[in-house]
Amino acid sequence: MEYTFIIIPLILGYILDLILGDPRKLPHPIRIFGNCIAFGEKRMNSGSFIFLKGLLLTLLLLSSTFLFFYLVQKIVVSYPILYYIFSTIFVFYALANKSLIDEGTAVFKALEQGLDEGRNRLSWIVGRQTAQLNEQQIKTAVFETMSENLSDGVIAPLFYYAILGIPGAMSYKMINTLDSMIGYKNDRYISFGKFAARFDDIVNYIPARITAFLMLLVTAKLHKIPFVINYGKQHASPNAGYPEAALAAILDCKFGGPNYYHGKLVEKPYIGTNSRMIKDYEIKTVAKINQKVTFIFVFLISISYYYMYNA
Numbered sequence: 001m002e003y004t005f006i007i008i009p010l011i012l013g014y015i016l017d018l019i020l021g022d023p024r025k026l027p028h029p030i031r032i033f034g035n036c037i038a039f040g041e042k043r044m045n046s047g048s049f050i051f052l053k054g055l056l057l058t059l060l061l062l063s064s065t066f067l068f069f070y071l072v073q074k075i076v077v078s079y080p081i082l083y084y085i086f087s088t089i090f091v092f093y094a095l096a097n098k099s100l101i102d103e104g105t106a107v108f109k110a111l112e113q114g115l116d117e118g119r120n121r122l123s124w125i126v127g128r129q130t131a132q133l134n135e136q137q138i139k140t141a142v143f144e145t146m147s148e149n150l151s152d153g154v155i156a157p158l159f160y161y162a163i164l165g166i167p168g169a170m171s172y173k174m175i176n177t178l179d180s181m182i183g184y185k186n187d188r189y190i191s192f193g194k195f196a197a198r199f200d201d202i203v204n205y206i207p208a209r210i211t212a213f214l215m216l217l218v219t220a221k222l223h224k225i226p227f228v229i230n231y232g233k234q235h236a237s238p239n240a241g242y243p244e245a246a247l248a249a250i251l252d253c254k255f256g257g258p259n260y261y262h263g264k265l266v267e268k269p270y271i272g273t274n275s276r277m278i279k280d281y282e283i284k285t286v287a288k289i290n291q292k293v294t295f296i297f298v299f300l301i302s303i304s305y306y307y308m309y310n311a
Contacts, residue, residue: 119138162304
């Protein structure tokens with residue numbers, strides 16, 4: 001396979017996401033993934049051997065996703081134009097950078113209308129309860145989400161696309177969707193979703209650290225690497241703390257702390273020590289960081305493939 005078969009869909013898919021974002025009015029594979037997960041969970045999450053059933057569902061959906069896209073790719077690769085169209089569409093579907101930035105910006109705009117509006121809009125993009133959050137906590141939640149999802153929604157799918165093409169990128173999206181739907185530590189999912197959650201931790205290990213490094217790189221803050229390592233490893237998640245710590249280091253602010261999730265208080269360590277107020281204009285700063293990180297990673301993948309095939 002020629003390097004252009006990787007690079008051209010990568011660049012075109014990136015541009016489409018840059019322009020269009022999440023195509024809410026179009027069919028989206030993530031919605032199909034979600035429906036499949038809900039269907040399987042409803043029928044398998046009961047009775048005995050709950051952990052094994054969750055493991056089976058996870059492996060079944062992952063292998064089916066990889067196999068489907070692998071076979072389709074094998075068919076269309078003989079027709080270059082069709083292959084480019086197919087791959088470009090699914091690179092586009094795999095990315096969520098513009099939507100992430102748009103949703104974060106929408107929360108800041110809603111806050112201008114009032115605290116209740118900001119709380120309501122934030123509830124669209126976070127799992128924590130928002131009814132009691134103050135303005136500072138809302139802004140902090142937005143930045144935490146934007147940094148964490150820069151890894152989950154952008155860098156990770158690009159990373160697996162670079163390694164395994166469209167089958168890799170879409171398989172990653174499946175495991176990420178599984179984690180977001182059944183990876184909770186509550187009575188319903190703690191056993192059934194345990195394997196999916198652990199597998200998601202594994203596949204995000206490298207992308208999360210790449211994300212944090214690139215965030216520091218594009219802001220000329222590489223001297224903050226010790227800060228990121230120190231606070232990143234204290235986070236309850238083995239991965240989310242690293243991009244969050246990178247953004248906290250860049251902005252010199254404080255993230256983390258306890259929050260309510262589904263009626264339960266969850267204690268989380270603080271990231272950073274500077275409890276300064278976050279300014280409204282800083283949403284633009286964070287948006288630019290996300291854009292720069294995405295661009296540089298697309299560029300690095302493209303250059304790597306070009307030199308690999310022309311060495």
